[in-house]
Amino acid sequence: MPTTAAPRPVVHDAESADRVVTVTFDDGTRARFHPVWLREHCGCAACRHPQTLERTLDPLTVPLDLGARVRVERARLVCEFSDGHTSAFDGAWLAAHAVDLGYDGLGLPPRRPWSSGATDPPRHRWGAVVDDDGALTAWLTDLWTHGATLVEDIPDDPDAGVRLARRVSPLRPTNFGETWDVVALDDPNNVAFTPIELDTHNDLPYFEYAPGVQFLHCLRFDARGGESVLVDGLAAAHTLRDTDAEAWELLTSVPVAYRFVDGADDLRWTTPVIVLDHAGEVHEIRHHLALAAPPALPVERLDAFYRAWRTFAALLRQPDRRWHHRLRPGEMIAWMNRRVLHGRRAFDSGGERRLRGCYVDVDEVLSRLRVLTRTV
Structure with missing residues (x-):
């Protein structure tokens, strides 16, 4: 109707x-x-x-x-x-x-933090999002407000997920290329390319402008274990703000150094774990324990800083904040990389777990949403 x-x-x-x-x-x-x-x-x-x-x-x-x-x-x-x-x-x-x-200059609907019961991400059908502007608008709205979505019924085509991403924006090239396959490798340059458990994190915090949206399209999954995990960093940050003023002050002001190093790259950036906007609201999260370089802090400040970061990490690990899902071939999760953290459980390397990944920048996504909102 x-x-x-x-x-x-x-x-x-x-x-x-x-x-x-x-x-x-x-x-x-x-x-x-x-x-x-x-x-x-x-x-x-x-x-x-x-x-x-x-x-x-x-x-x-x-x-x-x-x-x-x-x-x-x-x-x-x-x-x-x-x-x-x-x-x-x-x-x-x-x-x-x-x-x-209520005008704030952004022209976007309010974000909706989630945590209690680890609310399932909104689900959307690939065919509708790719072919219909109304469905695309609904998907982008959920992606922005909820921070994550699950796309279903993707054709048996390794580039189908990328096609949806390109419907919104050109792909964002990184040190991993425009696209990459998350699969266990014999000679990995990142723990994502191993079968071990990955703690929840934001990707590529070592970039000055980290990618805004990440896509992972399941191509094959016959390994035991390997369930994907998502947690809303925005909701966890709000809890920290409301319950621990000292930790909040430290994590919103003290820069953390992140670094990625392999044979071809030495990428570094420093940023607070919780980045605020001009109004003091959470703008983005940069949390990746595995890629944190030695803190550039005086010794006398480290006790308080370590306590603050561990407090936030403990919030992110609370079971009722986490959404667990075993991806099936033909499914894809897409999420706001600088808000929602992702990880996975360990899996049996005797089976194959292959996901096709890519990024797009958030500016293109939000521009597309604004244009669609005023024309659909």
């Missing part, structure tokens, strides 16, 4: 006082705007390029003491600015960009 689009907000009333423009929308909600902010974001042909929509107005020419007289005309806000310019603003645009109504 087709869904009914939500009504677009329209401007019902407006007033300007003390250099604050207050708009009342038809649903009764109100939002405040600064005159300089409004003037800078005028969308007329004199202020924006008509094709690229980039600003041609020099914002530094707008007086900081700018005033505005306002009125409502054809359900739009009309501003007569004291610099002589007149601008009109659509109600839907104003509502979408009002800080008072």
Whole structure:
């Protein structure tokens, strides 16, 4: 059944006082705007390029003491600015960009941390996601909000998972190439290419800009053991913030050195384990115990730092935070690499466990989601 689009907000009333423009929308909600902010974001042909929509107005020419007289005309806000310019603003645009109504500049749905009972990732069918923009939008929304998804019914084709990834973005090449097979090797350069257990971790923390989304497509699995494990680092970080202020302060401020070394590469980066954004919210997790280089910390700070990191690692290992799944051929997990940690149980090297992996950058994924959200 087709869904009914939500009504677009329209401007019902407006007033300007003390250099604050207050708009009342038809649903009764109100939002405040600064005159300089409004003037800078005028969308007329004199202020924006008509094709690229980039600003041609020099914002530094707008007086900081700018005033505005306002009125409502054809359900739009009309501003007569004291610099002589007149601008009109659509109600839907104003509502979408009002800080008072939740605008944060990202244009994304809120992330949903998960932990209790290790909630199963949302499931999606490969054929629908590859062929239908509506299904692609639903999958990308779940990938962003939940942090992980399980894709099912993938054709018997080793490149089918990569095809889905490329539907969103070009692949992100790394020191492992554009794609790689996770399989036990005789001469591995990474413990992923062995049959031993892998503790949950974020991939490639030694890159300045670690890949944003990871895909693992199961091609063959007849070994005993080897179940995949996912845990939501965002939820664990929130628990740490709420229960251990000292550990939170250390893990969000003290840089940890990560390093990958083999015959061809020596990759290094330093970063806190928990990286915060400008608002103090968790932006990303960089946790990989196997690739941590010696901490560049004075001896007197190490006791507190080790305690903090072990506290966070213990949260990540709590059984009720972990989702376990034995992948079947034709299934693929995709997750936000800098939020959700992944690992696996050890498996019997007498059987074969072969997964095809690749990465894409998060910017391309979120751009695709925004475009689809406004067009589907």
